[in-house]
Amino acid sequence: MAVAIWRNLKLPSMPLMSTKFAHLNALEAESIHIFREVAACFDRPVMLYSIGKDSSVLLHLLRKAFYPARPPIPLLHVDTTWKFREMIAFRDHVAASNDVRLLVHINEDGVRQGISPLIHGAAVHTDIMKTAALKQALDKYGFDAAIGGARRDEEKSRAKERVFSFRNAQHHWDPKRQRPEFWSLYNTHIHKGESVRVFPLSNWTEMDVWHYIRREHIPVVPLYFARERPVVERDGALIMVDDERFVLREGEHIEKRMVRFRTLGCYPLTGAVISTAETLDAIIKEMTQSRTSERQGRIIDHDPSASMERKKQEGYF
Amino acid sequence: MAGGDTSTHNLLRFITCGSVDDGKSTLLGRLLYDSGMLSDDQVEILRQDSRRRYPDSDTLDFSLLTDGLDAERQQGITIDVAYRYFHNARRHFMVADCPGHEQYTRNMATGASHADLAVVLVDARKGLLQQTRRHTYICLLLGIRKIILAVNKMDLVDYRSDVYEEIKNEYLALAEQLGGDTAYVLPIAALTGDNISSRSQRMPWYKGPALLEVLESISIEPQQPGNFRMPVQWVNRPDQHFRGYAGTVCGGHVKVGEAVVIQPGMHKAKVERIVTADGDISEARTGQAVTLTLDREVDISRGDLIVDAAHPALEADQFAGHVLWLGDEPLLPSRGYWLKIGARTVSARITSIKHKIDVNTQAKLAAHRLELNEVGSCNIDLDHPIAFEPYAVNHVLGGFILIDRQSHATVACGMLDFALRRAANVHWQHLDVDKQARARGKGQPPRCVWLTGLSGAGKSTIANQLERRLCALGYHTYLLDGDNLRHGLNRDLGFTPEARVENVRRVAEVAHLMVDAGLIVLVCVISPFRNEREFARGLFAHDEFVEVFVDTSLEECERRDPKGLYRKAREGQISNFTGIDSPYETPAAPELHLHTEGAKLEALVEQLVTYLIPASR
Numbered sequence: 033m034a035v036a037i038w039r040n041l042k043l044p045s046m047p048l049m050s051t052k053f054a055h056l057n058a059l060e061a062e063s064i065h066i067f068r069e070v071a072a073c074f075d076r077p078v079m080l081y082s083i084g085k086d087s088s089v090l091l092h093l094l095r096k097a098f099y100p101a102r103p104p105i106p107l108l109h110v111d112t113t114w115k116f117r118e119m120i121a122f123r124d125h126v127a128a129s130n131d132v133r134l135l136v137h138i139n140e141d142g143v144r145q146g147i148s149p150l151i152h153g154a155a156v157h158t159d160i161m162k163t164a165a166l167k168q169a170l171d172k173y174g175f176d177a178a179i180g181g182a183r184r185d186e187e188k189s190r191a192k193e194r195v196f197s198f199r200n201a202q203h204h205w206d207p208k209r210q211r212p213e214f215w216s217l218y219n220t221h222i223h224k225g226e227s228v229r230v231f232p233l234s235n236w237t238e239m240d241v242w243h244y245i246r247r248e249h250i251p252v253v254p255l256y257f258a259r260e261r262p263v264v265e266r267d268g269a270l271i272m273v274d275d276e277r278f279v280l281r282e283g284e285h286i287e288k289r290m291v292r293f294r295t296l297g298c299y300p301l302t303g304a305v306i307s308t309a310e311t312l313d314a315i316i317k318e319m320t321q322s323r324t325s326e327r328q329g330r331i332i333d334h335d336p337s338a339s340m341e342r343k344k345q346e347g348y349f
Numbered sequence: 350m351a352g353g354d355t356s357t358h359n360l361l362r363f364i365t366c367g368s369v370d371d372g373k374s375t376l377l378g379r380l381l382y383d384s385g386m387l388s389d390d391q392v393e394i395l396r397q398d399s400r401r402r403y404p405d406s407d408t409l410d411f412s413l414l415t416d417g418l419d420a421e422r423q424q425g426i427t428i429d430v431a432y433r434y435f436h437n438a439r440r441h442f443m444v445a446d447c448p449g450h451e452q453y454t455r456n457m458a459t460g461a462s463h464a465d466l467a468v469v470l471v472d473a474r475k476g477l478l479q480q481t482r483r484h485t486y487i488c489l490l491l492g493i494r495k496i497i498l499a500v501n502k503m504d505l506v507d508y509r510s511d512v513y514e515e516i517k518n519e520y521l522a523l524a525e526q527l528g529g530d531t532a533y534v535l536p537i538a539a540l541t542g543d544n545i546s547s548r549s550q551r552m553p554w555y556k557g558p559a560l561l562e563v564l565e566s567i568s569i570e571p572q573q574p575g576n577f578r579m580p581v582q583w584v585n586r587p588d589q590h591f592r593g594y595a596g597t598v599c600g601g602h603v604k605v606g607e608a609v610v611i612q613p614g615m616h617k618a619k620v621e622r623i624v625t626a627d628g629d630i631s632e633a634r635t636g637q638a639v640t641l642t643l644d645r646e647v648d649i650s651r652g653d654l655i656v657d658a659a660h661p662a663l664e665a666d667q668f669a670g671h672v673l674w675l676g677d678e679p680l681l682p683s684r685g686y687w688l689k690i691g692a693r694t695v696s697a698r699i700t701s702i703k704h705k706i707d708v709n710t711q712a713k714l715a716a717h718r719l720e721l722n723e724v725g726s727c728n729i730d731l732d733h734p735i736a737f738e739p740y741a742v743n744h745v746l747g748g749f750i751l752i753d754r755q756s757h758a759t760v761a762c763g764m765l766d767f768a769l770r771r772a773a774n775v776h777w778q779h780l781d782v783d784k785q786a787r788a789r790g791k792g793q794p795p796r797c798v799w800l801t802g803l804s805g806a807g808k809s810t811i812a813n814q815l816e817r818r819l820c821a822l823g824y825h826t827y828l829l830d831g832d833n834l835r836h837g838l839n840r841d842l843g844f845t846p847e848a849r850v851e852n853v854r855r856v857a858e859v860a861h862l863m864v865d866a867g868l869i870v871l872v873c874v875i876s877p878f879r880n881e882r883e884f885a886r887g888l889f890a891h892d893e894f895v896e897v898f899v900d901t902s903l904e905e906c907e908r909r910d911p912k913g914l915y916r917k918a919r920e921g922q923i924s925n926f927t928g929i930d931s932p933y934e935t936p937a938a939p940e941l942h943l944h945t946e947g948a949k950l951e952a953l954v955e956q957l958v959t960y961l962i963p964a965s966r
Contacts, residue, residue: 054359054360055359055360055441057636057637058360058636060638061597061636061637061638064597064638065582065597065638068582068583068595068596068638069582069692071583072582072583072651072692095626096625096626096627097595097638098583098585098595099624099625099626099640100585100587100591100593100624101585101586101587101591102587184432184433184434185433185434188414188431191431191432191433192429192430192431192432207428207429208428210429211758211759212455212456212458212459212675212759212762213459213759214458214459214462214748214750214759214762215462215463215744215745215748216597216745217689217690217748217749217750219689219750219752219757219758219759221687221752221757222757223757234432235432235434235443237434322388
């Protein structure tokens with residue numbers, strides 16, 4: 033083979049990014065490819081719908097992938113019973129659209145035990161109402177592929193996860209035995225009882241998600257936009273008082289502050305950020321200047337440093 | 350906008366690779382930090398983590414940013430690929446930080462399959478190492494045409510130009526030998542940031558650009574766009590009025606009204622619409638995920654290929670290619686695997702390993718098997734013809750993975766080089782008298798009764814008695830005994846796993862011929878591996894193959910030891926003995942399961958006769 037060794041490097045002058053969103057098209061095409069692969073290769077796929085911005089993007093891509101057919105994959109929301117009320121209203125609005133089927137699962141054992149993030153703490157609550165609940169739902173419906181909105185830029189152990197991430201019959205992830213994943217060739221073969229988690233947004237960044245939401249006019253929960261909201265400062269985080277279950281501790285008082293949320297989850301576990309960003313443009317501008325990461329607002333992640341990996345090994349999404 | 354421009358010239362996908370401790374993770378962390386991609390809380394966590402590991406120093410240990418798994422942080426090594434994303438005013442970057450240990454080569458290769466460019470690191474104090482060569486070789490094997498060698502840790506050799514020059518010359522010679530197109534070499538110090546995002550003051554003798562300058566301005570020519578190709582991923586049929594073929598275009602472009610053919614086979618049609626959720630478009634290009642409708646009814650299913658009618662792809666069922674073995678168990682020629690290519694999955698066998706390649710010297714070595722992380726040049730045989738292109742021309746239509754049929758693990762990735770013409774030249778002679786005619790003449794349904802079980806389980810005894818019964822009833826039979834065949838047909842085979850696979854393959858093929866002749870064939874072979882029994886089953890029609898598990902415990906077989914073999918195996922006189930130092934994989938769903946212990950021979954044979962001969966006879 034003829035070899036032109038590149039001894040004297042001459043660099044062309046690269047223009048400033050002209051086709052600013054070309055890479056969004058590439059990301060979109062990749063995600064659509066992944067959705068179609070799931071529909072073609074699994075008997076009972078499901079899409080985990082968490083109501084957040086990533087889920088909004090997932091749902092948008094799900095519809096695009098199978099247009100003009102209805103999406104052949106149902107949605108599943110694992111309801112911890114502690115979500116923001118605005119999230120539930122948004123979810124019910126989505127459920128009312130006639131092209132998708134949305135299932136809701138609640139861990140009734142946990143409800144009977146009265147599990148609460150305010151009493152039992154973030155770890156116990158998440159374990160019972162989220163991780164265990166998800167396993168219950170997957171087992172109940174016999175889903176063999178569960179699509180989620182996780183991105184590799186969110187967290188260090190996520191950066192190592194495959195697009196098609198294999199789980200054993202106990203829903204456990206073994207980071208040392210991940211299947212090598214070449215090109216866009218996904219190994220979708222599993223034994224009965226085993227399943228995969230599929231992450232079509234693996235290669236998207238938080239910024240890509242917002243740019244895409246803006247470009248495609250994708251609806252998101254209003255909590256992402258700044259507004260005056262009743263908040264309490266607790267353990268260094270701003271917690272929104274969303275219903276009467278939130279009991280004030282001594283010395284705490286409710287303030288009205290201009291805040292928004294970068295991620296959404298259970299309201300007692302989700303910190304708000306002080307912000308005046310009331311529009312998508314303002315959010316994107318704020319993020320460009322931001323010096324903190326997305327998951328900082330998540331109280332569940334502030335356990336020992338590798339906690340996400342440990343939770344995932346046990347079946348957390 | 351699924352129909353929009355998907356050119357990715359403003360996205361550079363690259364990997365960092367090289368040997369352990371050459372500083373890959375540190376380099377990547379430094380790139381993220383220098384590009385301002387790290388948030389304050391991430392830097393703060395990094396500062397705490399760094400201090401925990403190095404209590405006496407204020408240096409940030411950037412490797413802690415990317416080694417995200419518990420095991421990695423505990424051992425201070427990178428096990429799996431970490432994908433990171435950053436951008437500046439000129440470009441978006443997607444970078445895969447690849448592990449350096451030889452045992453994790455498969456993970457490194459995974460990262461390389463997604464990259465346009467590789468940054469190979471070497472430690473200036475150590476020079477080129479085996480992993481430098483190995484990773485460079487794998488990058489080129491997977492089609493990465495642009496390589497940057499970053500001579501790292503220049504701070505530890507006092508920024509000396511002679512050290513750098515020596516490594517540079519050695520590497521350029523290596524790249525030339527390996528057939529790389531372009532390789533660029535530059536001196537850096539990732540820990541201190543020299544020549545990373547700005548040119549270093551400490552190496553004035555180096556006149557070239559800093560690493561980030563190279564990364565943000567280097568042009569990546571897309572693989573030759575070529576002719577229109579689209580694997581059908583999913584058939585979209587919401588109702589009887591719409592029938593679309595969804596897929597991602599993997600070559601060239603197509604316009605509404607253009608003629609296409611569907612492969613394999615050569616059904617012709619014209620593109621009627623190109624459908625996307627954002628409205629129909631008039632043209633689809635490489636990289637776009639679209640749905641095509643055609644102007645006529647054609648039988649198309651997932652895995653078929655829609656291509657430019659004037660330039661169809663090649664079709665074949667035998668290939669020469671390269672395989673990188675990823676499995677913990679070695680690759681055994683003749684064993685069946687699933688091969689996935691594009692949207693198609695077929696059964697495949699590696700018919701021969703022509704040679705394996707020593708990654709250090711690129712010498713071609715003779716090989717009977719491929720072990721984990723070895724690369725071999727192989728011949729591959731498929732059970733169905735596929736449409737393909739050589740990997741060098743089209744990565745989607747020439748790149749494949751092999752999947753183990755039992756464990757479902759991904760055990761290899763491979764690249765098709767060219768089709769072998771043998772299958773096309775050896776024609777199948779169609780005969781007028783067929784299996785049905787022969788069987789009718791004998792008044793019996795042809796069968797292959799496959800008795801599997803441990804040595805000494807009683808296979809031959811049962812088969813012998815069964816044949817006597819069948820013969821007495823007037824049936825035409827033949828008994829193929831594993832031991833007897835090893836005196837003739839299989840005389841050249843030993844008892845290694847490879848030889849056992851080949852032994853079973855030959856026995857199955859002979860049984861297949863005899864069933865074709867209309868006989869009831871009784872096969873007695875240990876056939877310890879599920880894969881090979883499934884291969885045998887695959888040769889026969891649905892009802893023809895009767896797997897009989899002659900189930901006798903190892904203790905009982907050893908107690909019987911009719912040929913004295915267990916004693917010899919225990920004494921170490923023979924090796925690879927099933928049940929002792931070679932595994933027996935129990936049948937999952939045999940047609941008949943005979944428990945021999947405590948059972949009478951006549952009763953067992955009666956079970957078989959009842960199964961084989963319907964009561965009416």
